[in-house]
Amino acid sequence: MPCQRKKSEFESKVQSTSTWSFPLLNLPAELIIHVGHFATSTRLGFPTGALNKHLVTLFGSATSIATRAENYHASRVGAVLGEIRRLGAVGKAGSTPDSGRPKVIKTLLDRGIPDHEDLDRIFRQAAQSGALQIVQMMVQDYGGIQLISSQPIRQENPLAKAIKERHDAVALYLLSLNHREDSLYAPEDLESALRVAVAKDAKVLVQALVPHLAPFSIVLSQCLFSAAVTKRSPSLVEAIISSARTANYTLHPDCIGDALKRVSVHGNVAVVKVLMENLKDDFMPGTLDRVIGIAEVLGRGEVAKLLKKYLQCELTTTSPSIISTGFKNARVLPLPFPSEPDATPVPASSLIPFYHPPHSKAPAPLTITTLSELLFYSLSVSAWKNGGPGDKGAYALRCNPSSGNLHPVECYVIGKGLDAAATVGNVVGVWHYAPDDHVLEERGTAKEGAELWTKVGQTLDGGPHAEHGLILCALTSVTFREVWKYGIRGWRYCQLDVGHAIACLSLSASLLGWSCRLLHARSLTIGNLVGAHLPDQFVRGEEEEPCCLLAIGPRQVSGTKVTIGSEQDLDSALAELATLVDFGNTGPTELSPTGVRWSYPQIEVVSKLTQREDLTTDPGDLSPAGLIQPPPIVSTLESQTILNPQSAIRIRRSTTEMSTGDGALPLSTFHSLLARTVPHLAWSAEPDAERQQPWSVLSDDFVDVHLVIAVHEVEGLAKGLYLLVRSPLQSSDTPSVLKHFLHANPTLVANAAPLQLYLIKEGYFARVMGGLSCMQDIARDGHFSLAMIGRVPSDEVGTPRYRRVFWEAGMLGQVLYHEATMRGGSATGIGCYFDDAVAGVAGLNGGDGEGTGSGALGGEFQVLYHFSVGVSREDERVRRGDPYSVVKGMDRTAPRQTA
Ligand SMILES: Cc1cc2nc3c(=O)[nH]c(=O)nc-3n(C[C@H](O)[C@H](O)[C@H](O)COP(=O)(O)O)c2cc1C
Incomplete structure (x- = not known):
């Protein structure tokens, strides 16, 4: 039996009592801890293990x-x-x-x-x-x-x-x-x-x-991009795609297309395989075609082989080198070539007659030479890329820009006596402009059209047009040219391209002292006039959509504003004229002999709904009452010299890379550029001066496209998001568009007057704009980039005004291109952007400005187009020099054989 130590009296007491009566331990625990702490730190200790044990419990x-x-x-x-x-x-x-x-x-x-x-x-x-x-x-x-x-x-x-x-x-x-x-x-x-x-x-x-x-x-799509390109993780890519599917999210076609391109360049077969297996139907048409080409050029044979398995068909004929429709066996009228203009600088203030013709200069008469100039300075070929004219792989660039350089817009010139053969007699000709050769192709003739032609002239200005010369320019759009590459949004690009073409024609007309106006003809009338209504002459899927009709010609020297007489009379005369036109057996050459057709029912619907079926005025035609006309803004035109407008038209290019570190844009230049986008502002105090061109093309005062501008580098202006209100002020001094913005108290920039420029949010938005513009650096690196926002109430989406709002945005783009080029800068139209995210950043509140509304991002406003302005890096692929050097050595009277 082990020997037991005799317990001390104290220990026995501790163990025998469940409620221990040692007085110290009855003290509050906090106090005991302090005592214990004191005891430990002073190494005093306590006499018994039990107490120590208890204290340890308390400490713990x-x-x-x-x-x-x-x-x-x-x-x-x-x-x-x-x-x-x-x-x-x-x-x-x-x-x-x-x-x-x-x-x-x-x-x-x-x-x-x-x-x-x-x-x-x-x-x-x-x-x-x-x-x-x-x-x-x-x-x-x-x-x-x-x-x-x-x-x-x-x-x-x-x-x-x-x-x-x-x-x-x-x-x-x-x-x-x-x-x-x-x-x-x-x-x-x-x-x-x-x-x-x-x-x-x-x-x-x-x-x-x-x-x-x-x-x-859009982050999900961007994450897919980084999972594929940065992490190169097939399983992560798969996880993102499958969760997007389950949650019903659409991955953005541009992001996935870019991801495919980049992983193909890396030669990452595993990721390419996952992308193709899961997303083959989600890529933009044309993406696969291009990526295969890239993979082949870079020697990524395995990737190319894999991708080809998914290629259902090859698109070979809508390459950018084919720049216009050709009409088989059509009689050709060569236009004389104007010589390329000298790059002479002119004082900025000397542009006032160009902005508001006619001032001093009498309008040029309408002849084949001036008609040639009109087209040369608006829609012709102005440069080549990737080689010179005629080189393999080189392609033509034109005065008018176009999304993807695909040029869906065709221009028809209608007039009497345009060619020598028809000068006498009654023939009214319908001519198709072919910019590749700078010729007109005879689309149709109205042998007995002279009388009706006079009637058309009389409905415009009651006669002077008929007297001084008149042509009509009909613009149509071959939707297929854009849609094969860009899918549904290709339709919007077509309308923006139409807007660019309208502004180009208007600017060019202005150089001749001519007027240029958009007519309210019915779409059917326009289609009938140019033969777009003849299904037998067009390849199915490649039809031309009638868009708009412009009346162009020498204006009255007196400068009286041009007005349209009766729209009904005009449309009737044109419709009657169309019945007289013989379109013969010719038709446009086929664009895609492989017969590949992408079907987009949405495009058919929007195209049909937005055709102008009657002449009833839509809300876009209402001139708001009580407009306040601001004073002329001559004083804000910079004092320095700038490039002459002819040269600017010919050398304009979309920049593919903005240069950085060139310093800020002078404030006066910024103001002048913006002032040119506001139709009702005047640079002249002349009482009879027309609204500044190209805006005089629109016959009404209704403007509802505004600019949300991210200022990156403008001298003396805080970086931030600004709103330029383009509509004229009415009696109240707060523009109604401001009600649609969430940002508290946008402040009017005082020294920008008469511009209605509001600061909506200070901050550096360059990176944000790059991201919102489909991650394009051009939107990040310039002096400023912007989003054009247009008011499109939901009940107007299916009306002609929906098209018109995109045309206005395209016109705005052309003004910015032109003005930036004249000032040594550069610009690029950006059709790719993330609409809803843009509306979110801009602070569009999703309401109708009255506290009601759908709550959808952007509300009544839709983002129409992005644009960036800055200084371009030299693009060595662009060949300047005479773009028609090869054509000039050829017989241009023979029918064109565009394949
Ligand atoms: C409606 C429209 C959208 C465009 N979108 C973009 C774009 O998103 N990114 C880009 O780099 N260029 C864009 N561009 C510029 C075109 O690529 C350019 O106009 C085309 O390649 C022809 O070149 P050019 O403007 O120098 O004649 C766009 C142009 C237009 C008219």
Whole structure:
């Protein structure tokens, strides 16, 4: 039997009493701890092990640890953060987390954390440390839900922090609290969380996050791009695609097309395979064709072979080198070539007669030479790229820009006596302009049309037009040329291209002192006049859509504003004239002999609905009453010299790369550029001066396309987002468009008057604009880039005004191209942008300005077109010199054989 030590009286007392009566231990625990602390630090000790044991228990209690931690950190918040970090460290080391810690943290929290911001910090720390229990505790007991959705936490969201450290359990728990319809997280938080998850290759988290994104988030598409191109991870790409499918999100065709292109360039067969297996029907038509070409050129044989399996058909004939329709066996009328203009600078102020003709110069008479000039300075070939004229692989560029250089717009000139043979007699000719050879092709003739032609002239200005000479220019659009490459949005590009062509013709007419006006003819009348109504003459799918009709010719020398008489009479005369035109057996050459047709029912619908079927005025024709005419703005024209307009028209190019670091754009130049986009502003005090061209082309005062401008580098102007209101002010001095913006109190930029330029948000938006413009650097690197926004109430989408608003945007683009070029700058029209995200950044409130509305992003406003202005880097692929050098040596009277 082991020898038993005799218990001391004290020990016996301790062990025999369940309620220990040692007086020290009846003291409050906090005090005992202090005593204990004193005892330990002074090495006094206590006489018995039992007491020590008890004290150890007390020291190890949550209350004790909490107090010591608080003392150690000299603050309660510091103590909580420290304890959470310890917890995280324990968890990280692989051992089981210290189970006592949450109690300590709870004790500290229960003692009270008065500051809301401190609670935020604690919550974020818990998420970052992967302390699931603490995160849960804070959500349940300490208002965590409010913490998630509270403002300060948004900037450093706990979800992203948990994801970044790969604390998947915490991240999944935080996501489980969220409802897509009533989200706790701001959209930016969820988007940044997704980006982090992709960067961390966290497939599970990606799949969990996707259903929470906002419906129009482009981030998912961008993430697909980085998963494919940066991470090169087939499984991550697959996870993104499958979760997008499940959540019913459409991946942006441009992003996926770009991703395919880049991974093909890298030769990453595994990722190419995943993309093709999952998305083969989602690529833009034409993407595959191009990517195969790139892969072949770069020697990525395996990728090219794989892609070819998915290529259902080859498109070979809509390449950019074919720049206009040709009419088989049509009689050809060569136009005399004007010589290329000298690049002589002129004083900026000397442009006033060009902006407001006629001032001093008498209009040029209408002859074959002046008609040639009109077309030479508007729609002709002005340069070649990738080689000179006639070189293999080189292609022509024109005075008018076009999305993808695909040039869907065709121009028909209708007039009497345009060629020598028809000068005498009654023949009215319908001629197709072929810019490749700078010739007119006879589309049809009205042998007995003279009388009706006079009638047409009389309905315009009551006669002077007939007297001084008149031509009509009908613009049509071959939708197929754009749609094979860009899909549905190709239709919008066609309309923007029409707008560019209208402005080009108007500017060119102005150089001759001529007027140029858009007529309100019915679409059917226009189609009948140019033979677009003859299905037998067109290849199915390649039909031309009638767009608009312009009356062009020498104006009255007196300068009286030109008015249209009766639109009804005009349309009737034109319709009657059309019945007299004999279109013979000719028809346009086929664009795609392989017969590939992409079917887009949406395009057929929008095209039909927006045709002008009658002459009833639509809201676009109403001149608002009480417009205030601002004073002329001559004083703001810069004092320096600029390039003459003829040269600017001929050398204009879309910049493919903006130069950076060239300094800021002078403020006066910025103001002048903008002033040229505002129709009702005048550069002259002449009482009879017409509205500045090209805006005089529109016969009404209704303007509802405005500019949201991101100023990157303009001298003396704060970087930020601005709104240029282009409509004239009415009696009230606040433009109604401002009601549609969410940003509080846009401020009028005082020194920009008479421009109605408002600062809506200060900040540097260059990178944002690049991103919003489909990640294109040209929108980021210039002096400024902009989004054109147009008011298109939903009930007007299916009306002719819908087209008209895009034409106006295209015209705006042409003015910017031209004005920038004259001032040594450069520009690019940008058709690719993310509409809803743009509306979000611009702060368009989704309402109708009256507090009602659908709530859809952008509301009544639609983003129509993006544009960037800056200084271009030299593009060595562009060949200047005489673009017609080869053509000039050929017989241009023979029928054209465009294949
Ligand atoms: C409606 C429209 C949209 C365009 N979109 C883009 C674009 O998104 N990105 C781009 O780099 N260029 C864009 N461009 C510029 C065209 O690519 C350019 O006009 C074409 O290649 C012909 O070159 P040019 O303008 O020098 O004649 C666009 C042009 C137009 C008219």
